[in-house]
Amino acid sequence: AQRVTQPEKLLSVFKGAPVELKCNYSYSGSPELFWYVQYSRQRLQLLLRHISRESIKGFTADLNKGETSFHLKKPFAQEEDSAMYYCALEADRGSTLGRLYFGRGTQLTVWP
Amino acid sequence: KAGVTQTPRYLIKTRGQQVTLSCSPISGHRSVSWYQQTPGQGLQFLFEYFSETQRNKGNFPGRFSGRQFSNSRSEMNVSTLELGDSALYLCASSLSPGNGAYEQYFGPGTRLTVT
Numbered sequence A: 001a002q003r004v005t006q007p008e009k010l011l012s013v014f015k016g017a018p019v020e021l022k023c024n025y026s027y028s029g030s031p032e033l034f035w036y037v038q039y040s041r042q043r044l045q046l047l048l049r050h051i052s053r054e055s056i057k058g059f060t061a062d063l064n065k066g067e068t069s070f071h072l073k074k075p076f077a078q079e080e081d082s083a084m085y086y087c088a089l090e091a092d093r094g095s096t097l098g099r100l101y102f103g104r105g106t107q108l109t110v111w112p
Numbered sequence B: 001k002a003g004v005t006q007t008p009r010y011l012i013k014t015r016g017q018q019v020t021l022s023c024s025p026i027s028g029h030r031s032v033s034w035y036q037q038t039p040g041q042g043l044q045f046l047f048e049y050f051s052e053t054q055r056n057k058g059n060f061p062g063r064f065s066g067r068q069f070s071n072s073r074s075e076m077n078v079s080t081l082e083l084g085d086s087a088l089y090l091c092a093s094s095l096s097p098g099n100g101a102y103e104q105y106f107g108p109g110t111r112l113t114v115t
Helices: none
Strands: A003-005 A010-014 A019-021 A024-026 A032-038 A045-049 A072-074 A083-090 A100-102 A106-111 B005-007 B010-013 B019-024 B031-038 B042-050 B053-057 B064-068 B074-078 B087-094 B110-114
Touching (some): A003 A083, A100 B042, B053 B064
Parallel strands (some): A010 A106, B010 B110
Antiparallel strands (some): A003 A024, A083 A106, B019 B074, B042 B053, B087 B110
16 A cells, blocks of 8 residues: 655754655555645645656755655755645556645754 | 635534535646545545546545536535544645646645534
C-alpha cells in the first residue's frame, strides 16, 4: 500500500540556516512526488514536483528511489518560509491513478 | 483566472443531519478531487471525478458520496452526520488526473462542524 511518512511534526531553524524537511514513501511502482505548502490563512498550494526538477523559492527536492525519499531542502531559510509543508505521492497506475497520498505534514518555523 | 471556489465556507450541523458541499473548479479543469482534513488523520482522499464519472474513491463509508456536473462543478454529500465527520473538506481541480503532469489546485475548504 502507498504510504508517505514525514517524521518531523515540528521543525524550527534560525533565519539563514539550512533546512531539510524529510519525506519517505513506500510504493512499489514509479510514483510522482510533490511538496505542497500551506502558509498561514492561505490555501494549500503546490511548491514543487520531482517531475519538473525545478527550484521554487530556493527549495529543491531530489527523488532518491534507493532510499525511497524525497527530502525538501533550502540552503538559507527565510522567515517567510514558515509554513506547513506536506509531502505527497501520486500513484502511476491502476485504480489509484491521480489520487494524492499526503504525509501528516511538518510545521516549519524560521526564527529571526 | 479565478481559483477553485468552495461553498459554503463554514457549516454547523447536528448529528443525523445531511450536508451538501459545493466546489467550482478553475475554468477548463475537468478533474475534481475531494479530501478530508482532520488533526487526527491529516489529509485523506475521498473521491475524484473526471468528466462526470467517479474514477477513484478513498476508504470512506457509503455515507460519503459525490457527483460532478457537465460544467465540471462538483458536490459532495454526507448523510447521517456523525461527530467524527467534523473536518475541513478540501476540493482540488486539475486539467486531467494522473501522471503528475497536471497540478492540483486547492480551494479554501469548507469547515464542517457537527454537534
